[in-house]
Amino acid sequence: MDEKLKKLQKIIDESNNIVFFGGAGVSTESNIPDFRSADGIFHMSYHYPPEQVVSYSFYMKYPEEFYRFYKSKMMVLDALPNPAHLKLAQLERAGKLKAVITQNIDGLHQKAGSKNVLELHGSIWRNYCMDCNAFYEAKKVKEATGIPTCFCGGMIKPDVVLYQEGLNPTIIEQTIAAIRGADTLIIGGTSLAVYPAAGFIDYFRGNALVVINKSHMERSVQADLNIAAPIGEVLFSVAI
Numbered sequence: 001m002d003e004k005l006k007k008l009q010k011i012i013d014e015s016n017n018i019v020f021f022g023g024a025g026v027s028t029e030s031n032i033p034d035f036r037s038a039d040g041i042f043h044m045s046y047h048y049p050p051e052q053v054v055s056y057s058f059y060m061k062y063p064e065e066f067y068r069f070y071k072s073k074m075m076v077l078d079a080l081p082n083p084a085h086l087k088l089a090q091l092e093r094a095g096k097l098k099a100v101i102t103q104n105i106d107g108l109h110q111k112a113g114s115k116n117v118l119e120l121h122g123s124i125w126r127n128y129c130m131d132c133n134a135f136y137e138a139k140k141v142k143e144a145t146g147i148p149t150c151f152c153g154g155m156i157k158p159d160v161v162l163y164q165e166g167l168n169p170t171i172i173e174q175t176i177a178a179i180r181g182a183d184t185l186i187i188g189g190t191s192l193a194v195y196p197a198a199g200f201i202d203y204f205r206g207n208a209l210v211v212i213n214k215s216h217m218e219r220s221v222q223a224d225l226n227i228a229a230p231i232g233e234v235l236f237s238v239a240i
């Protein structure tokens with residue numbers, strides 16, 4: 001383990017264009033539940049599998065049920081950044097890290113101070129009326145009884161990419177450009193199970209590919225360095 005951390009430190013020391021690509025594991029260390037993990041919570045109080053509830057067709061057909069799940073399991077507004085978020089923000093301030101690409105929707109990278117955050121799956125912090133496009137803060141959605149509704153009568157939708165929905169084309173472009181331009185790509189807290197997000201790492205042509213993930217990878221990656229440990233612990237050890 002020590003050898004691996006030394007190697008990571010060397011890679012980071014020698015790099016000035018690091019891009020971080022992160023997944024649910026980055027957030028679970030801030031106590032945000034990974035709704036895909038089989039923790040059993042979901043099955044106790046919901047009739048449908050999470051992938052179905054968090055789909056566009058389900059949202060349109062059963063918005064009340066969608067919001068019951070979304071508000072209680074996904075809309076964690078009081079979570080705090082953990083050492084992984086904080087270290088990535090420090091690396092950006094030091095001019096070494098150019099972008100954080102995340103599959104998470106909790107806004108914790110921004111809370112930690114990161115500026116260039118590409119949110120592949122959107123954010124719980126932005127919500128828009130489906131009819132008039134008025135913006136709503138997360139608090140308003142969280143506190144609404146039942147289905148959050150706009151003053152115009154339209155339904156408010158979180159700016160979160162649901163299953164069956166496509167990713168934002170501008171975010172895709174920026175993600176590909178960031179990964180293409182990176183000299184180091186650190187993949188952290190993700191088993192690369194979710195497409196199309198997982199496919200973006202194929203654009204990497206830089207020097208060092210690092211994978212930090214404590215659990216089994218769904219997709220194997222030809223990494224220069226593989227560290228099977230919690231992302232927060234590993235990044236915390238990095239000196240800037």
Ligand code: ZN
Pocket residue numbers: 129130131132133134150151152153154
């Ligand atoms: Zn409206």
